Amino acid sequence: MPARTLGLAAISVAALALLVWVLVHWRLPGNDAGYTPVQPIAFSHRLHSTDLQINCLYCHAGANTARYAGMPAANVCMNCHRFVAAPTQAVKDEQWRAAREGRDVRRIVSDAMRTLYRAQGLDDALRPDPKITPQPIAWVRVTQFPDFAYFDHRAHSRVGIECQRCHGEVQTFERTRQDQSLSMGSCVACHRESNRQGVNGMAVQASLDCVSCHR
Amino acid sequence: MFDASTDGPSFEAFWDRSLRDGWTRRSDPAVAALHFDVSQVPSSVPATSRALGTLVLIGYPTVALLDGRQAFNPWLLELPDPVTKVTWESGASVSPATARVLGVSDGDLIRIAPARDAEWASKATADDLTVEVPIVVQPGQHDDVIAVPIGYGQRATQRFAGIGPRWLGADTSDRARVGANIAPLLARARPGEGVAPTPVRVTVVGRRRELARTQDHSWLQASGRDAWGTEASGALIRFAEAGTAPRPTQSETEPGGPDLWPDERQQLGPRWGMAIDLDACTGCSACVVACQVENNTPVVGRDEVRRHREMHWLRIDRYYLERPSGVAVAHQPMTCHQCGHAPCETVCPVLATTRSSDGLNQQIYSRCVGTRYCMNNCPFKVRRFNWFDYAHDERMENLVLNPDVTVRSRGVAEKCTFCVQRIQDARLAARLRGEEPADGDIVPACAQTCAASAITFGDLNDPHSRVRARTGDGRAYTLLEGLNLQPAITYLAMQRRDRSPDDDVDGN
Amino acid sequence: MSGHGLLATFETEAALVEAARAVDSAGHAIVDAYAPYSIEGWPALAHAEASRVGWACLSGGVLGAVGGLTLQAWTSAVSWPLDIGGKPVLAWLAFIPVAFELMVLGAAAGAGLSFLILSRLRPRWRQPGLRDTWPHDRFVLEVAAAGKCDSKLPIRCCARWVRW
């Protein structure tokens, strides 16, 4: 085959590949879906929600009663993590090792828990450590609305919209990510659809007025 | 801290209160507020004939600053005086006749000094006491009186005197402090008698200080080239002839005829509306500040107000009418009329302003690109524009912002929303209870603040609402009916019995 | 296409036209001619086909107008009907200016693009064939020769045979 034809073919393939790539990755500006920041503590929703069956509202208590679902304070974590300081396997290993070495079982604290304890000025034995200044855990916010838009969880939870509708299958996430674009278009599309089909078999009035969200 | 605080004797109470409020008050003798003893001011001016240039000085407390105790609040420094409409200044009001005699007009600086014949004023102290203030020509004022607000000129106002955007054209000439303090002139008057009308000498300085004034044209009379403005606004506020009941009035043309298009949008839900009783309105302007506080409206500073860029969403128009008995003053609160046929909406190219299903004219800041076409096309001129980024850099200052209202960025238009955040909250609260908001559940900031209850807010589609009842009042009228704007604001016209010139001046 | 052609150069428009008439009446096919300006009546003389630019222009205009109206109607009334000043969503009177402008734009684009495409004009780093030797102030006639170089052509001028 002459070089010219080969060249043309190569260019065509490259162009086609580029087109496919653009079509696959095409997103309009303002679409932050897929944002998965690294958090100060490797918190797993899968572990807590799916494996341990902890209700969303246990931590995000405001979702039903306030505009914001809210982030749990560290003492909510401490309700359990006062006792749970490390994964079961690590604790078992330590027990086995201690039995073999004929010593007392030591308290095992995982790295993540250490971060949690330090944030509250506690040492590994959960005693206040005067050398440590308590600092709130600097969670990286995943789902953030712009300042000019207002979202009220109450209005949505009242009609029984599940958390997953906007936040995705959070209970399966190892690391929390923004599941949907949550652009204005996605809000509007859901409102339109809810007006047409209702939510959970209930007719709803999901407003399409601009001032529903922009004030 | 507790020692210096004024919050009661018990430390426990002080501690609890401080913790709850997040702040505590210290009594600092250096900034102790002066209290003006209004009862000492005589009720009328002694009518004595005076030589030219010698007038009687009256220091009066303004509604914003009172005796000066509120001079530390930029909201109030920028609040237009209900009558003079002057901001950021202690202007010296004189009657038009006196202004003619002195050969001055608005903004001309004059020097006020103790009268030569005042026995207490030696030459030296007289010079010390001299203050320079700009003239405000005030119709209806006594010819012998020069009236200057008290409470201005405090050193602490320095902080705000220069407030406003910094740019090449910004006027930085008068950033020393706001207004002039005339207290020394007054305090020395007649020892033992407190504050009293003081005879003063007035000299014209020959320089000007442009007034930062929010309204320049105020007369309702027909006169030459302003004839049409008169015609339009003459209908705005109707002074009933003595004994007759005011009729609903009309603007410069016939009310709107048939629509060019069928009104195919039957409103099923509420249509928010407002009725403003002009008879009840005293012009006190509390609503203006309430609106500003509620809606995160920036204070733009003296220079910007001079350029007519004040941001108040709600303003109070003040008009004068020459009556046989003297000058009558009328106040008209003016804000977005949330028109059904809104001229601003049609012209916005990017759909930043549209009509909501409950009849609000919604302005979306995040969509606005700033063509200012809506402002041009608004017949009421109630739209405001963010000419600069009115910065909110200081974190402490940001704590006064209302978190329910977007802080607008530079380059977007804004206007009254009927406090849509309150509407939305009330509706949501009602819905969570499983009902619709009742009449009176929703109160915009202006209505909430109005001491005279001049503002009624509610659903115009609800036949039992109070606002609906008021639109049926015999005094009810809407502005510029000829334009067929279908505004949501109804005014209840002023009823004034015209006094004859023989009536007592002080009577009402 | 392969064959022979004759390029004849003339100094005046009149000479070109005269030669073209003669060539035509002798039954030879005029391929084209090259001139520094347009010559009136040339397409008839050279039996050139009617230009399709007009049709392209019309199609572009229709496309622009219909597309413009559709765009406006769809965005305003279907995609997201919004209440603007209480007016009907299908305020077709207000759609006229944009539809008109898009019609003109479409028609102009149709005419311009079809002209460029039909005339095979596009940016070229090397100028094709004749272009480089075409004198900008003279007239050239290009005649196709059916057979060999010795075909008798009624042209009295400097000329040369070309092969393409």
Add this chain to the structure above:
Amino acid sequence: MSMATDPPARMPEASASSEQGALTRAMTDLGGAALGRPLRGWWACFAVAVLALAVGVVAVTYQLRTGIGTWGLNRSVGWAYDITNFVFWIGVGHAGTLISAILLLFRQRWRAGVSRAAETMTIIAIVCAAIFPVIHLGRPWLMLWVLPLPNSRGPLWVNFSSPLTWDVFAILTYFVVSLLFWYLGLLPDFASLSHAATGWRRRVFGLLSLGWNGSLRTWARYERTCLLLAGLATALVISVHSVVSFDFAASLVPGWHTTIFPPYFVVGAIFSGMAMVLALLVVMRRAMALQSYVTLQQLDAMCKIMLATSGLLGLAYLIETMTALYGNHGPDRFMLMLRMQGPLAAYYWAMIACNVLVPQLLWSGRVRRNRPLVFAIALLALAGMWLERFLIIVGSLQRDFLPSGWVDYLPTRIEVATLVGSFGLFLVCFLLFCRWLPVVSIAESRAGHRTRLRVADR
């Protein structure tokens, strides 16, 4: 019949005849500047223009960084210099389309010498005009929101009822069609220039000529295309300024809300455009020695168009006055009184003088042949038309319905500098055009020679 058995590398040289000599001369005369012949006084003019442009660039940069507040606008006067300049420049642009399109349709041969300069002026003027609606936005970086582009907001489109949206489409169309028309006109000239030039110029002109080879088939198609575009441009020239006038006529501001605006604006546009073309040509003709291409007769014809449009403008002013007086409509009468006696009365009377009174001098043939005088009249007309737009925009906004909203307007230095900058931009572009492109169409001049020779033959 002579036949070359051995084809030469280049075409044989023909002896110069009168026709061919004329053709060649047209080429070298008109392409002179483009082929590198220096122009008298060009650098001096260019320096001045660049300085003015720099002033504007500084002003606009500062304004974009700081905010629209750097202009003298206020709560009642939302538009002033910005839209005045926009309407002014769009109007100036109209002459080019008029000359190249309408006069082509009417087969006015005299347009040939001036059409290129006029068309170029149109394109530059549209660019100058289009800058203002962009920089006058509060947030210019969001300017693309005025186009119906796909987006993730719902999707949220644009308001097709807004005259500003109409404006966007009208200006874009006008620019594209004008550019197309202008470029098509340049195609044959690029080919000629490429042929005559050497080195990089030859390459660049060749690239620009798109391989134009003077084929008579292409020529025929070309003429048809130009004629079609002329017809379209004629519709445009009427529509664009009508649409611009809708910005005002479709609003409800007294003084704007007037049905007479579309024709009134179009006439004014042609008037100001002719004035600009005249002013430019009078200078160019002298500086570039174009006396044999831009003839006195052509200047005379353009003066007559100015005179006619000035008369029409005067009629429009008169109709406005009569409508206000007879209409018994408060706002109209008020605006009339305001214009004649209000704060901008001086502007009004200056406008009447510049647009209606002074152009009456053009009735005299002696004035029309006096080029400095024509130049002065043209400049006055430009000033008058700017004042007219300023008066319409600011004069109406500063006194509308409620007296409480009446506010006067004063421009800031930034605004004035922006106006200066727009003139700088215009002159820089136009001077570059004079330097790098044939200012008179070579092809059309050749066709003109042919016509003259034919006439001489008969």
